[in-house]
Amino acid sequence: MDTNIGSLIVRTPRVLGGRPRIDGTRIAVRTIAILYKQGLSPEEIADQYLQLSLAQVYAALTYYHATQAEIEADIAAEQREYDRLARKHNRTRKSA
Numbered sequence: 001m002d003t004n005i006g007s008l009i010v011r012t013p014r015v016l017g018g019r020p021r022i023d024g025t026r027i028a029v030r031t032i033a034i035l036y037k038q039g040l041s042p043e044e045i046a047d048q049y050l051q052l053s054l055a056q057v058y059a060a061l062t063y064y065h066a067t068q069a070e071i072e073a074d075i076a077a078e079q080r081e082y083d084r085l086a087r088k089h090n091r092t093r094k095s096a
Contacts, residue, residue: 009029009063029064030071030075032060036064
């Protein structure tokens with residue numbers, strides 16, 4: 001069976017905000033990259049996401065490494081938004 005590796009990662013404007021994801025799933029490349037950066041092996045990631053094949057995990061990691069600056073910027077932007085919302089929540093709790 002031939003697999004076009006390039007077809008495993010897709011972008012759809014109305015799914016995950018157009019972020020790259022594994023085709024047929026709502027699992028973003030950045031999710032796989034974060035787990036990998038936390039020290040999980042591709043096999044461990046595939047074990048956590050039973051709907052993913054090992055080939056799909058490796059495709060996501062390949063995409064991450066090929067577009068690392070873009071994915072890292074997306075991860076950083078999400079972290080900044082999380083931090084902003086956490087600060088806002090903490091201020092709201094303290095004033096209540």
